[in-house]
Amino acid sequence: MSETSDPKVHLTRSHVRALYQEMLRIRRFEEKCAELYTQEKIRGFLHLYIGEEAIAVGVMQALQPLDAVVATYREHGHALARGIEMGRVMAEMLGRQDGCSRGHGGSMHIFDAATRFYGGNAIVGGGLPLAVGLALADRMQGRPQVTVCFFGEGAVAEGEFHESMNLAALWQLPVLFVCENNLYAMGTALAISESETDIHRKAESYRMPAAAVDGMDVVAVETAARRAVEAIRGGAGPVFLECRTYRFRAHSMFDAQLYRSKDEIEAWKAKCPIEHLRAWALQAGSLHAEDLTAVEADVLAELDAAVAFAEASPWEPVERLLADVMTPEAPS
Amino acid sequence: MSGTSAGGAEITYRDAVREALREVLQQDPRTFLMGEDVGRYGGCYAVSKGLLDEFGPERIRDTPLSEAGFVGAGIGAALGGMRPIVEVMTVNFSMLCLDQILNTAATIRHMSGGQFSVPLVIRMATGAGRQLAAQHSHSLENWYAHIPGIRVVAPATVTDARFMLRTALLDPDPVLIFEHVMLYNMTGSLDPAADPVDIDRAAVRRPGRDVTLITYGGSLWKTLVAATELAGQGIEAEVIDLRSLRPLDDATITASVRRTRRAVIVDEGWRSGSLAAEISARIVEQCFWSLDAPVGRVCSAEVPIPYPKHLEDAALPQTPAIVAAARSVVGR
Numbered sequence: 301m302s303e304t305s306d307p308k309v310h311l312t313r314s315h316v317r318a319l320y321q322e323m324l325r326i327r328r329f330e331e332k333c334a335e336l337y338t339q340e341k342i343r344g345f346l347h348l349y350i351g352e353e354a355i356a357v358g359v360m361q362a363l364q365p366l367d368a369v370v371a372t373y374r375e376h377g378h379a380l381a382r383g384i385e386m387g388r389v390m391a392e393m394l395g396r397q398d399g400c401s402r403g404h405g406g407s408m409h410i411f412d413a414a415t416r417f418y419g420g421n422a423i424v425g426g427g428l429p430l431a432v433g434l435a436l437a438d439r440m441q442g443r444p445q446v447t448v449c450f451f452g453e454g455a456v457a458e459g460e461f462h463e464s465m466n467l468a469a470l471w472q473l474p475v476l477f478v479c480e481n482n483l484y485a486m487g488t489a490l491a492i493s494e495s496e497t498d499i500h501r502k503a504e505s506y507r508m509p510a511a512a513v514d515g516m517d518v519v520a521v522e523t524a525a526r527r528a529v530e531a532i533r534g535g536a537g538p539v540f541l542e543c544r545t546y547r548f549r550a551h552s553m554f555d556a557q558l559y560r561s562k563d564e565i566e567a568w569k570a571k572c573p574i575e576h577l578r579a580w581a582l583q584a585g586s587l588h589a590e591d592l593t594a595v596e597a598d599v600l601a602e603l604d605a606a607v608a609f610a611e612a613s614p615w616e617p618v619e620r621l622l623a624d625v626m627t628p629e630a631p632s
Numbered sequence: 633m634s635g636t637s638a639g640g641a642e643i644t645y646r647d648a649v650r651e652a653l654r655e656v657l658q659q660d661p662r663t664f665l666m667g668e669d670v671g672r673y674g675g676c677y678a679v680s681k682g683l684l685d686e687f688g689p690e691r692i693r694d695t696p697l698s699e700a701g702f703v704g705a706g707i708g709a710a711l712g713g714m715r716p717i718v719e720v721m722t723v724n725f726s727m728l729c730l731d732q733i734l735n736t737a738a739t740i741r742h743m744s745g746g747q748f749s750v751p752l753v754i755r756m757a758t759g760a761g762r763q764l765a766a767q768h769s770h771s772l773e774n775w776y777a778h779i780p781g782i783r784v785v786a787p788a789t790v791t792d793a794r795f796m797l798r799t800a801l802l803d804p805d806p807v808l809i810f811e812h813v814m815l816y817n818m819t820g821s822l823d824p825a826a827d828p829v830d831i832d833r834a835a836v837r838r839p840g841r842d843v844t845l846i847t848y849g850g851s852l853w854k855t856l857v858a859a860t861e862l863a864g865q866g867i868e869a870e871v872i873d874l875r876s877l878r879p880l881d882d883a884t885i886t887a888s889v890r891r892t893r894r895a896v897i898v899d900e901g902w903r904s905g906s907l908a909a910e911i912s913a914r915i916v917e918q919c920f921w922s923l924d925a926p927v928g929r930v931c932s933a934e935v936p937i938p939y940p941k942h943l944e945d946a947a948l949p950q951t952p953a954i955v956a957a958a959r960s961v962v963g964r
């Protein structure tokens with residue numbers, strides 16, 4: 301584990317356990333989703349977050365309840381780490397009425413007003429301007445809130461990325477940009493799509509404080525995120541974190557992975573963020589074998605309940621097909 | 633060109649829009665205007681001239697040339713509790729933010745299962761007539777009228793230019809306002825009795841019994857001139873100003889056409905796939921048994937709008953073509 305020079309990350313037994321549990325919740329949830337996909341209970345596109353769990357979990361530790369989150373189509377992990385109930389997220393995967401978006405969005409469009417979770421955006425780069433605007437609204441209304449915006453390294457080639465970097469830095473808005481650099485945009489490796497592959501340097505060119513972080517180390521991510529969020533809340537303007545990571549699975553469920561080698565995948569799997577934390581915690585004595593067993597049992601019980609809840613949830617009645625296109629008129 | 637015949641203060645369309653902006657900015661602290669050159673320059677059509685001095689740079693916010701960035705930021709700010717008015721210089725440039733309008737503003741309410749509405753107003757100039765050639769002269773509002781999840785309006789009179797904005801800002805969903813470039817210098821008399829105006833009904837601007845001429849925006853005035861000419865030839869044309877392009881006011885259109893039994897649609901968009909095509913289809917669907925003649929259309933020629941005056945004029949709907957189309961359906 302990284303050095304925790306920042307006094308704000310207290311690696312107490314309970315905190316280490318919480319970090320471990322949060323990452324495991326995501327891992328088991330995603331594995332279950334893959335299984336439900338093969339059973340054709342989840343359809344459409346499905347993008348798993350397996351391998352990248354440390355980023356969502358680490359960053360969410362730094363947030364307050366009224367902060368806002370904008371994410372991509374690979375956002376199930378973020379939704380869980382942000383505190384949206386697993387049953388409602390799973391019901392959304394299945395397209396059921398008790399899903400957090402009533403099933404209208406599916407896996408790529410998770411929204412939740414209670415936790416200020418603004419999607420779930422499947423247009424690469426499309427969420428960045430939204431995050432800038434949410435932060436602008438907070439600033440104009442004098443609210444001390446931070447907006448965190450997650451996106452893949454593929455998004456940095458889009459115009460919307462550069463426009464958003466410039467606006468956020470120009471107007472000194474309270475946004476934490478978190479680039480999840482997993483080295484591939486579908487099958488396109490970073491090196492064949494970018495002239496500058498050190499992504500955080502792009503943010504620096506907009507005069508935004510930026511750093512590269514080991515995205516396989518949840519404590520390193522939490523430390524960097526806490527420091528960044530504290531600075532942003534203190535009025536320092538936007539901050540950029542490039543979290544270096546890897547997706548262990550295919551891009552989506554339709555991907556033969558012709559573009560990368562098995563050796564490369566195995567080398568990254570050896571850096572698994574969950575294994576990494578487990579080994580460290582056992583060795584440091586923060587967690588014992590019985591803690592790990594208990595966490596695993598808790599997570600499986602939660603997951604079983606979530607699947608049962610989702611499968612029992614009704615379908616949205618067809619009569620509501622058009623109900624949420626426009627806001628209904630307020631009763632006068 | 634004169635805006636309305638009724639008594640009332642004379643005002644230009646440009647000043648009417650500016651007064652509308654000033655009023656909403658004074659009334660609602662959540663409202664702000666954002667766009668390219670809206671502040672120091674005074675607006676590319678001088679609409680917002682003077683507002684910067686009155687409201688300051690936070691609320692009359694000059695943006696960089698980043699249509700996707702600042703329109704997306706407007707969406708985010710609306711989600712964050714503000715009531716932004718975003719100005720895109722012209723509809724031609726809005727192709728760069730079409731993604732944000734279509735994939736974010738119009739979809740979020742539905743995708744989130746009704747959790748989030750986007751109370752955003754976007755203003756754009758549209759239309760030809762100033763010899764600005766093929767990248768500054770198109771009428772693409774029809775494309776926006778195709779999209780569920782937003783409203784599209786086109787004020788043609790100074791009264792609508794003055795009062796539609798406030799109604800649009802009260803709407804919980806995105807509203808796009810299209811201002812035809814040839815109207816800004818038009819003077820008309822303001823009808824204060826019209827305040828507040830609705831933004832979903834068409835208006836009969838001239839009653840008549842022989843043929844219904846359906847139009848909107850800049851073409852309204854050419855159509856009214858045509859109606860006067862037709863009257864001199866013994867044909868009484870009813871002129872409908874659509875005002876709202878989405879939703880379309882079927883009730884007003886069909887009530888008129890069932891009475892006159894003939895219809896011509898005048899639309900500055902290209903004929904193929906035009907708003908005129910949509911209205912024509914609706915008339916055929918709803919009034920087929922009342923029609924005495926096929927529905928007529930006067931649209932722009934299928935060519936990028938040319939620069940020289942004679943070719944630009946030839947490409948656009950003009951009064952003689954409207955008169956000819958009306959005479960043809962009337963059979964005289």
Ligand SMILES: Cc1ncc(C[n+]2csc(CCOP(=O)(O)OP(=O)(O)O)c2C)c(N)n1
Nearest residue numbers: 374422423424452453454455482484485486
């Ligand atoms: C604007 C846009 N272009 C293309 C796509 C198709 N697409 C979906 S995901 C993806 C790769 C994105 O890679 P990255 O941003 O690195 O995120 P990751 O999937 O690796 O998490 C592409 C090209 C899209 N959804 N949106």
